[in-house]
Amino acid sequence: MGKTAGLLIIGNEILSGKVQDANSPFFARALRELGVDVRRIAVVPDEVEVIVAELRAFCRAFDFVCTSGGVGPTHDDVTIEAVAHAFGRRVVRDPSLERVLRDFYRTRLTEAHLKMAEVPEGAELVGREDLLFPVIAFRNIYVFPGIPEILRQKFHAIQERFRDTPFHLRKVYVNMDEGDLADSLNVLVREFPALQLGSYPELNAPGYKVKVTLEAKDRGPVEGAVARLQALLPARAIVRIEG
């Protein structure tokens, strides 16, 4: 089994439709490219008890947990408190983070800013060599900020931590109704147990009706399934094969 991840997106603004979550699509694509299987995404409000319950479940269920949001100086920034609470740790002020904040804000520094120097006791600071402000990690949980530009920069700085064997992916574009394709796909599911097989109808795609994705950690079942699908379908039904 390859590595798995869960994404915990924290923020009332997403649940209330004020802001569209750009972070889970980024995490999903980036982790997949690194060979990591994202198994769940949850979007939850800025409430300590709700976040605590998710963190405990995610931490056990997945190799990696990435959170976004809820870090900052204001009342609704409760992620660090939730991580600490989930594992019975105190929240402590990290001296190295405090130094970064004092250097950055200088005379403009307020007590509220120093909230951003808080970590769960025993946390690890990841990416110190490349990041002005490192990623706070606790066990297998990586805490990212909600602002997409900063999240991406931090992720790229530490992404080698997450790398696993890559997925092999091929895409077969088919000019048939999904209902006529279903029997052939069921054959593939039966014959290639390691295969991750997806079938995506497109209403307005030029020249095809369904995109079939065939994926696995090993090349063998993917290539075998592509060949089998070509044998099962009428020749003209396959518009093109990619990947």
Added chain:
Amino acid sequence: MGKTAGLLIIGNEILSGKVQDANSPFFARALRELGVDVRRIAVVPDEVEVIVAELRAFCRAFDFVCTSGGVGPTHDDVTIEAVAHAFGRRVVRDPSLERVLRDFYRTRLTEAHLKMAEVPEGAELVGREDLLFPVIAFRNIYVFPGIPEILRQKFHAIQERFRDTPFHLRKVYVNMDEGDLADSLNVLVREFPALQLGSYPELNAPGYKVKVTLEAKDRGPVEGAVARLQALLPARAIVRIEG
């Protein structure tokens, strides 16, 4: 307390980063406009046991549950099976849905197409008067398809089912660092318990640094909090007030 909702987005293609989920942002905005508080979004794979566990939890926790994805004729379409299984019901073929499919596909109809006529025993068909193919509902769960265009059309046809007292929302754009704003926001949180208060820093917004959102079902606490915030902040710090 107003009505609440949970969104269950079903699809490996979203978790693997192949497709960006457009449905949860749509649901979140549309339900909010109807006065419904979306409390959780979960994105899960096309796996019956995972979906069953979520459905049971969501069904108890929220007034409405909207699902998207996993309905169709292929192997990975398991939502209906999961709804039935979650509540100990059989999957049965609905005669009225079968008729719609037979009329639509005529001589092209396959056994796979008829999978789309399956419902959990005891399901309700909602929106029959306006929709060629109605929404399948069971208890407080509403099953929508993954294709965004069709999902939206179906949602709009039945949205009056979800309507609740509207939220009052005002937005205050502030030209201050979030760290300098935090104390004043904490005052509002203390003095207006009914208020939903959000604070959203923007890196590249023209003319302001933080958008503060003030929201409640009643107008009173919202207007009271806006006035209080105006009194707390330096006059020039507020760039504009909307809503």
